[in-house]
Amino acid sequence: MEKxxxxxxxxxxxxxxxxxxxxxxxxxxxxxxxxxxxxxDELQDVKTAVSEAVTNAIIHGYxxxxxxxxxxxxxxxxxxxxxxxxxxxxxxxxxKGVGIVNVEExxxxxxxxxxxxxxxxxxxxxxxxxxxxxxVYSSVGEGTRVTMxxxxxIEEFEEESEQ
Amino acid sequence: MEKKYEKKYEVRxxxxxxxxxxxxxxxxxxxxxxxxxxxxxxxxVQELELDFEKxxxxxxxxxxxxIGRSKTMQFRGGKFSASHLSRRVSMIFQSAGLQxxxxxxxx
Numbered sequence: 347m348e349k350x351x352x353x354x355x356x357x358x359x360x361x362x363x364x365x366x367x368x369x370x371x372x373x374x375x376x377x378x379x380x381x382x383x384x385x386x387d388e389l390q391d392v393k394t395a396v397s398e399a400v401t402n403a404i405i406h407g408y409x410x411x412x413x414x415x416x417x418x419x420x421x422x423x424x425x426x427x428x429x430x431x432x433x434x435x436x437x438x439x440x441x442k443g444v445g446i447v448n449v450e451e452x453x454x455x456x457x458x459x460x461x462x463x464x465x466x467x468x469x470x471x472x473x474x475x476x477x478x479x480x481x482v483y484s485s486v487g488e489g490t491r492v493t494m495x496x497x498x499x500i501e502e503f504e505e506e507s508e509q
Numbered sequence: 510m511e512k513k514y515e516k517k518y519e520v521r522x523x524x525x526x527x528x529x530x531x532x533x534x535x536x537x538x539x540x541x542x543x544x545x546x547x548x549x550x551x552x553x554v555q556e557l558e559l560d561f562e563k564x565x566x567x568x569x570x571x572x573x574x575x576i577g578r579s580k581t582m583q584f585r586g587g588k589f590s591a592s593h594l595s596r597r598v599s600m601i602f603q604s605a606g607l608q609x610x611x612x613x614x615x616x
Contacts, residue, residue: 365536372534372566390566390597397568401535464542466572468605475604 352432355381363408363422363441371400371426371439378428379435382498391476392435392496398469399439399492400424406459407443407490433498440491446484453482518548523555523587529564533571541574546581555587558614562593571598572605579610590614 357378361367372393379392403424404410410422427438446452452459453474458467473480479495517528525548530537549557557578561567575591582589592614594602602608 365534365539368534368536369532393566394568394601397534397566401568401570405535464538464573464577466569466576466605468569468572472569472604 353381353430354432355428355430357428358425360423360425363404363410363424363443365401365404365410367424368397368400368404371396371424374426375428375437378430379498382430382433382435383500384498388496388498392437395473395476395480395494395496396426396437396439398472399437399494400426402469402492403439403441403443403490405463405465406446407441409444433500434495435498436493436495438491438493440489442489445486445488445490446482447486449482449484520548520552520554523553524558525549525552525554525556526558526560529559529561531563531565533564533567533574535568535570538570538574542577545574545578549578549581549585555585557582557587557589559591559611560593561591561595561598564595564598567598567601569601569605571601572607575602575607575611588612 355378357374359371359374361370375392375396376389379389384392407424408422423442425440427440429436429438451457453470455471456467458465470480470482473492473494477494477496481493482490483493484490519526527545527548530541533541545557548554559575559578579589589610590612591602594613599613602613
């Protein structure tokens with residue numbers, strides 16, 4: 347196997363911190379990874395993890411609970427970067443919001459700072475379940491960056507296995 | 510109101526069956542909670558069933574919806590169930606231990 351013919355690709359989108367863009371982010375990442383021949387499960391895994399990360403950026407990073415609040419606030423932007431290196435997919439979700447005081451604590455299942463919002467506190471736990479690697483960098487007052495990696499399996503005998 | 514999600518529900522006596530949307534994320538969860546609470550109140554519902562037949566995507570926001578409604582129904586002394594879980598939704602339910610608080614009806 348030649349190492350140097352690994353396919354590389356890069357895409358970056360920036361959107362308003364507004365709950366309707368959660369669906370948009372999922373569609374973008376789905377489109378991006380289509381060429382990597384993911385299985386339905388891999389596709390759903392990445393979509394779920396991205397949904398969690400983007401939702402966190404919106405409601406925790408920027409504290410936006412209603413779509414209208416984001417209107418006109420040009421600072422409230424969520425940035426999503428998709429990187430492909432062969433069958434390795436990396437998705438980076440970044441916000442310039444309030445940041446996380448204690449990342450270790452935030453990553454605990456069922457931990458939530460907004461119990462009144464009927465959130466489950468499973469956001470980070472889901473990202474960890476559905477992705478292979480999750481890294482969180484956060485700085486109070488500056489923002490949070492979540493880097494998630496997943497290795498998409500290669501279909502061994504592509505030509506024969508289909509039908 | 511968005512047309513993307515066609516919402517349907519059925520009330521029979523004090524039993525409310527609610528068709529969950531195609532995608533259950535934070536965006537729809539907010540409206541969903543409000544709507545479900547309003548319906549439960551309006552029809553004096555004693556038995557709530559969430560039907561996931563059309564649900565293709567659900568993230569942790571859906572867990573919040575289920576936990577919240579479970580509390581509501583518990584408070585009212587009623588029954589609470591979920592039906593037609595896809596393999597994916599079922600996996601999400603199990604990862605949060607939801608089967609302990611909601612009766613999952615097998616298809």
